[in-house]
Amino acid sequence: GAVVSQHPSWVICKSGTSVKIECRSLDFQATTMFWYRQFPKQSLMLMATSNEGSKATYEQGVEKDKFLINHASLTLSTLTVTSAHPEDSSFYICSARATAAGYTFGSGTRLTVV
Amino acid sequence: KQEVTQIPAALSVPEGENLVLNCSFTDSAIYNLQWFRQDPGKGLTSLLLIQSSQREQTSGRLNASLDKSSGRSTLYIAASQPGDSATYLCAVVGDKIIFGKGTRLHILP
Numbered sequence: 312g313a314v315v316s317q318h319p320s321w322v323i324c325k326s327g328t329s330v331k332i333e334c335r336s337l338d339f340q341a342t343t344m345f346w347y348r349q350f351p352k353q354s355l356m357l358m359a360t361s362n363e364g365s366k367a368t369y370e371q372g373v374e375k376d377k378f379l380i381n382h383a384s385l386t387l388s389t390l391t392v393t394s395a396h397p398e399d400s401s402f403y404i405c406s407a408r409a410t411a412a413g414y415t416f417g418s419g420t421r422l423t424v425v
Numbered sequence: 426k427q428e429v430t431q432i433p434a435a436l437s438v439p440e441g442e443n444l445v446l447n448c449s450f451t452d453s454a455i456y457n458l459q460w461f462r463q464d465p466g467k468g469l470t471s472l473l474l475i476q477s478s479q480r481e482q483t484s485g486r487l488n489a490s491l492d493k494s495s496g497r498s499t500l501y502i503a504a505s506q507p508g509d510s511a512t513y514l515c516a517v518v519g520d521k522i523i524f525g526k527g528t529r530l531h532i533l534p
Contacts, residue, residue: 353526354526355514356524357521357523404468406522413518414516414522415471416468419467
């Protein structure tokens with residue numbers, strides 16, 4: 312079945328540094344990928360929609376200069392959290408539409424900024 | 426604006442019981458509805474996908490129903506097991522995917 316691979320699964324970084332999260336579709340091409348953030352005991356909130364070969368579409372309230380999204384190929388989208396701060400600590404998950412199979416999600420990345 | 430509500434927020438039941446998780450949504454213009462399972466600190470595992478033209482889907486001990494007109498979906502789990510303990514998320518797919526806050530299920534051995 313459709314698999315989305317997300318790396319790293321967890322990362323700890325110092326405040327002010329940048330962190331890159333990768334999301335790959337392993338056995339299908341994903342022209343569109345989605346990035347979510349989930350705070351403890353909260354639901355997933357859509358941050359942005361990543362489109363291959365074009366600029367990402369950000370949800371209201373999400374800083375595009377802070378959360379840089381690149382979707383350079385049909386199988387890879389990256390989310391870079393720039394100048395991370397403790398309030399950016401969260402669980403980040405990517406997903407892609409795998410045609411009739413619905414949406415497939417990555418395993419998530421736990422980001423802790425210290 | 427689509428809003429998705431899941432009831433109950435948490436549920437603890439003894440092993441072996443049948444149970445029902447509820448999901449309601451405000452905008453019936455959806456493409457499909459998907460139920461997911463999330464274990465603590467983990468990603469999402471897709472359980473069942475119901476297309477907007479379908480009424481229900483079944484997989485093993487799981488059965489999900491969809492009533493678009495009333496904006497409701499239920500996930501039925503038969504003969505619950507401790508391994509079913511997780512958070513169950515309902516996601517409504519329209520122009521965007523909107524998630525409910527989930528139901529935290531705990532099956533008591």
